[in-house]
Amino acid sequence: MILGRVTGQIWSSRKLDTMPSAALLEVKTDAGAVIITLDTIGCAVGEKVLVTTGSVAAAQFPDIRAPIDALIIASIDEE
Amino acid sequence: MILGRVTGQIWSSRKLDTMPSAALLEVKTDAGAVIITLDTIGCAVGEKVLVTTGSVAAAQFPDIRAPIDALIIASIDEE
Amino acid sequence: MILGRVTGQIWSSRKLDTMPSAALLEVKTDAGAVIITLDTIGCAVGEKVLVTTGSVAAAQFPDIRAPIDALIIASIDEE
Amino acid sequence: MILGRVTGQIWSSRKLDTMPSAALLEVKTDAGAVIITLDTIGCAVGEKVLVTTGSVAAAQFPDIRAPIDALIIASIDEE
Amino acid sequence: MILGRVTGQIWSSRKLDTMPSAALLEVKTDAGAVIITLDTIGCAVGEKVLVTTGSVAAAQFPDIRAPIDALIIASIDEE
Structure with a gap:
């Protein structure tokens, strides 16, 4: 997995x-x-x-066959 | 996912x-x-x-086993 | 997908x-x-x-579980 | 697979x-x-x-559909 | 697929x-x-x-859910 920081949002x-x-x-x-990542944890x-x-990102949405290849899976604790 | 801009079309x-x-x-x-990406939204x-x-790109076409690894999934709103 | 030009063949x-x-x-x-890509269109x-x-390359060969990760899917028209 | 060295841990x-x-x-x-990798061998x-x-990393956890794309599979012997 | 040359072995x-x-x-x-690749052809x-x-590397071992993402599939003929 990759660490990063949220820098913005896009709309379509x-x-x-x-x-x-x-x-x-x-x-x-x-x-x-x-x-660009999908965010389901806010x-x-x-x-x-x-x-x-x-494909593991899409596999979190088995019912809708989501076409996503990047997903935020955790917010990281920072001291 | 990746952001980009359409620059042309290829034919085969x-x-x-x-x-x-x-x-x-x-x-x-x-x-x-x-x-090179497949485009189904025009x-x-x-x-x-x-x-x-x-593989999530191909998974959008389950019936035909499409050999594609890149798909446009959204057109981005620009101000 | 990626565009390229055929430059040779390998044998094993x-x-x-x-x-x-x-x-x-x-x-x-x-x-x-x-x-190195597999070529089925000659x-x-x-x-x-x-x-x-x-994996979409291998998925074109569902019966033999082909261990390939790159496949030529089209020859590009050039003017 | 990739060789590397453990340099730290993250929490969420x-x-x-x-x-x-x-x-x-x-x-x-x-x-x-x-x-960032998941570690199940300590x-x-x-x-x-x-x-x-x-996806092979996630496939080690078939029951929970784990959203991971990197997994430590072995500790390497060093002389 | 990628061409390369074997340079060593690792143990775990x-x-x-x-x-x-x-x-x-x-x-x-x-x-x-x-x-690092798995080698089944010696x-x-x-x-x-x-x-x-x-994932096509792991798919060669369907019975054991092998956690590998790189596999030697051929030895290349050299003149």
Whole structure:
């Protein structure tokens, strides 16, 4: 998994019907890459998060065949 | 997922029978890479899009076993 | 998917029994990487091709559990 | 698979219910990247480990649909 | 798939029970990366090999749910 920080949110009015209705958050990874992730746990901008990628992200939504390849799976505790 | 912008389209007269008949669009990602994606929502050159990659792209076409690893899943709202 | 050009072929006399009997072609991607792909549509050196990667490549061979992660899915029309 | 060394641990108080309860370890790969991996064999900081990535990591937890894409599968013997 | 050359072997006394008992070989890819692959065809150091990555590697071991993401699938003929 990859560590990163939430840097923003994106919106779309035209998308596949199979997209879950959760927020699409922009995450800047610790390595400097920017990825768009689905967020189902309610993260805010600035929050440190753990992201899983690939088909395991979609597998969290077996009933709707979600076309997502990146999902926030945890908010990281920071001292 | 990855953000990018549609930069063109490619055509093929000789391909696998399992290829969906949708357009094959060239997308330049925000990180500068160029990938070819399938487009089923009708995007135009210049449009900002969200792309999913890997087996979740193919999983949107369960009946035809589509050999695709990149799919446009949303057109992004721009102010 | 990735665009590339066929640059050669490789041969192997010792391989897994689950390997399909199709040609193994060397493809140089537009980004400069070299990958080995399976070719079932009969491409020649110099031809521009579209390559899919990952488990969707193997999924085209459901009966033999092919251990391939890259497959040429189309020959690209060039003007 | 990738070789790396355990460099730390992360904690999360807010995460998906499908996360296994095992430790989340930070691993620095031999190539210099930092990834977060699940550890079910009890590795310590400084230990050399072998990490598998992608859906095969999650497939080790078929009953809980674990959203993980990196798993320590072995501790490496060092002379 | 990726071409590389076998450069060594690694051993582990503590690993997941689902690991196949085949050798774990270090392979340096033609692009210069080092990966650890499972070898079921008996390759030696110095041999040129073809490696498949991702879940298709694990799919060769359906009965044991092997946690591997890289497998040598062929030894390459060299003139």
